[in-house]
Amino acid sequence: MTKWWRDAVVYQIYVRSFADGDGDGVGDLAGIRDRLPHLVDLGVDAVWLTPFYPSPMADGGYDVADYCDVDPLFGSLADFDALLAQAHELGLRVIVDVVPNHTSDEHPWFVEALAAAPGDPARERYLFRDGRGEHGELPPNDWESVFGGPAWTRVADGQWYLHLFDPRQPDLNWRNPQVRESFRKVLEFWLDRGVDGFRIDVAHGMIKHPDLPDTGLDGQISLLGRGELPYFDQDEVHDIYRDWRQLFDSYEGTRIGVAEAWASTSERLARYVRPDELHQAFNFALLEVPWSAPDFRRVVEESLATTAAVGATTTWVLGNHDVQRPVTRYGGGELGLRRARAAALFSFALPGAVYVYQGEELGLPEVLELPDEARQDPIWKRSGGTDPGRDGCRVPMPWSGDEPPFGFSTGKSWLPAPAEWASATVAAQARTEGSVLRTYRDALALRRAHPALGDGELEWLDAPEGVLVFRRGADFVCATNFGAEPVSLDLPGGLLCRSDAATSWDGVLPGATTVWLGRINQESA
The missing domain is CATH 3.90.400.10 (Oligo-1,6-glucosidase; Domain 2)
Structure with a gap:
């Protein structure tokens, strides 16, 4: 049985915003199918599709009214089957979102x-x-x-x-046998169609403390929090995943479960990926730390240690559809872009699997200036307009052309793209030496080709303050300068790849830059 998930590069597609095939301004399955060659060229191994099921769209499709069909907004089951078949033909695996914590109020x-x-x-x-x-x-x-x-x-x-989320998303009672039996059939429906796995939304929230006790909190909770709460990360939730793992293993090929789970400690998070439970859990630790060498090293060490303790692999995530884009999170502008590029190469070199959110390969920033009337996130609405919500990272992908919506649609896109994205389109970056897109393509090609990368071990090397250097195997070294000033380094190997637009290596590592050094032994590759 292959263990492809242990070092896969998975590309997250936010279906509404990736590509529009019918011109209505909303992304759909036909649009995704047309753009699969971009993902092949990028060098990813699998795609994860956000929910495309029938839904009133109170929360962008995470309020599901029917788990075994496709919303007409996104196409049909025939469109899904065609997308799946073409992805498989191109060597791409497909992971679909399943939303078991709650349904739509129209279910x-x-x-x-x-x-x-x-x-x-x-x-x-x-x-x-x-x-x-x-x-x-x-x-x-x-x-x-x-x-x-x-x-x-x-x-x-x-x-x-x-409803732990919107009132239109009532929470299910997972102590009810009918709920468990019904969801098993949902999983079977998609497994029978050939999907390669499931991303499990709010995987830590399906079981609530039976007494429903008060929390005693007086501040707003957060999905991204690590507090001990009576509705998150209850021990009984693991019974569900042991049952699901048996189901996944009963199918030919390797079908996987990926938990979107938050826990109070890394040790508790690792419980979701014990040998008889799920295959991966999103490791959001890099989303929570500032741009600094000590913080990045602490996260890497802690993450690798806790997953190794249960024999699992680690995942590395810099962004997704729920958080501010890395470019903006790291300071915005040219500085934020340099740091985001450096962070990407740093994460690609780590042991384990990598998740790339659409648009990261273009260096897209968060869109902070959206018209109020365009915003659709329930967070924006329920906060009375005081919290901008998540729409800023969901603005549709720019593909080509000089004006919005940049080839995303022939109609008006559901969220407006900034005019300055003309230089950030896939087409523009594909023909620009040193662009973010071409750096991603080069790095992911090297990651696939180099025998030291992917699953395996990591060894830290001595480095100046503000710099992290680690070795993978005998022929690969990754160095990242988290500081602002250039640093001279005496490291072995020739230049394989670097996060900035430079094409040579003279031993001086600029600030906010990552380099890969070494060689590829063709006999072992």
């Missing part, structure tokens, strides 16, 4: 639950409770929604239902 189960009386079995698929107070007028506990405001909404008969 037939929730419609049935609202029509039923308190205590009816239809309500047992969700978390309905009586309220507190003399007349049940207060929520059952003090839990808050990740999107802001209370995590409980009252229905006409007086009961309350739990």
Whole structure:
């Protein structure tokens, strides 16, 4: 059985924003199929598709009304089958998103639950409770929604239902056998179609403490937090994944599960990837640390140690559809871009698997100046416009041309792209020596070709303050300067790749730059 996931490069496609095949301004499956050659040229091994299921789109498709079909906005099941077949023909594996923590409020189960009386079995698929107070007028506990405001909404008969996210995303009760059995059938539906794995949304949230106790918190919670909470990372959640792993292993080929999980410690996170559970868990540690050598080294050491303890691989993630883009997070402008390029090469050289969010290969920044009327993120709406939400990292991909929407669509794109992206399109960067895109292509080609890269071990080498240097095998060294000033380094090997536009190596490493040094032994490659 191959273990391709241990060092795969996986490209995340935010379906609404990747490519529009029918001109309605929203990305779709046909558009993705047309752009698969870009991913082959980039050098990735697999793609992860965000939800494309029937949905009222209260949260960009993460509110699912039917788990076994395609929303007409994105195409049809025939379009999905064609996309999957072509991806496989091109050597790309396909991972799809599954959203098991909650459904849409338009899911037939929730419609049935609202029509039923308190205590009816239809309500047992969700978390309905009586309220507190003399007349049940207060929520059952003090839990808050990740999107802001209370995590409980009252229905006409007086009961309350739990939603850790938007009120239109009621949480499922995973202690209910019917819920577990139904989701197993959902997984089988897509496995039978040939998908290579699942990214599991809010994988740490499916089991809540049975007593639903108060948290005692008085501040807004965050999905990206590490606090110990009665609705996240409960021990019983691992029973679900042991069952799912048996299902994955019963299929030919290697089908994988990837957890979007947050835990209070790295050790608890590693429990999701024990040998009888999931194959990967997103390691968001690099998303949480500032641009500094000590912080990056601490994250790498801790991440590798905890996954090694359970025999798993580590994943490296610099961005996704829920967080500010690295270029902006690292300072914005030319400095932020240099740092983002350097961070990418640093992460590509680490042991384990890598996730690339669409647009990172173009060095796209966060779009901070979106018109209020264009914003669609429920975080923006529920915060009363005080939190800009996540739309800024979801602006559609620029493919070609000099004016928005830069080849993304023949119509008006669902979010507007900045005019200055004309120089950042795939077409413009493909013909520009030293562009971010060409650097990504070169680095990922080397990563695939070099026998020391991917899965394996890492050895730190001595380095000046503000610089990290590590060796992979006998013929590869990665050096990153996190400082602002150039540093002279005495390192072996010739230049393989560097994050800036330079093409030679004289032993001087500029600030915010990563270099790969060594050689490729053709006999062992």
